Amino acid sequence: MAQYMDVHHGMKGITADQLMAAHKADLAVEKGExxxxxxxxxxxxxxxxxxxxxxxxxxxxxxxxxxxxxxxxEVHPVPYSI
Structure with missing residues (x-):
């Protein structure tokens, strides 16, 4: 499976708790895709x-x-990582 780096803009002032909540929301639905x-x-x-x-x-x-x-x-492929 390929790796991707995606970017979100316009989230000025985001807190660590808000980032964690958004990440958990992704984890809750990721398997279906x-x-x-x-x-x-x-x-x-x-x-x-x-x-x-x-x-x-x-x-x-x-x-x-x-x-x-x-x-x-934005969603970018990450063809190489080290």
């Missing part, structure tokens, strides 16, 4: 959130985020 969200990062100053996942497609990643209530602004 064959996705697994591995990790999430947030910068509350810029309002940018990043999520790393394994998924069959970028569309599957987006469907999970939409079901969880926070559509990604």
């Amino acid at each position: 064959g996705v697994h969200f591995e990790r999430a990062w947030a910068d509350p100053e810029s309002g940018t959130v990043y999520c790393l996942s394994e998924a069959p497609s970028p569309e599957a990643v987006q469907r999970v985020h939409e079901l969880a209530g926070h559509r990604a602004d």
Whole structure:
């Protein structure tokens, strides 16, 4: 399965608790799309959130985020990681 990094903009001021709640919302629905969200990062100053996942497609990643209530602004394949 491929890895994807998705990006959410406009989340200025996001707290650690809000990031955890959003991540848990993804985890609650990910299985139905064959996705697994591995990790999430947030910068509350810029309002940018990043999520790393394994998924069959970028569309599957987006469907999970939409079901969880926070559509990604960008979804990028991660062909290499070290």
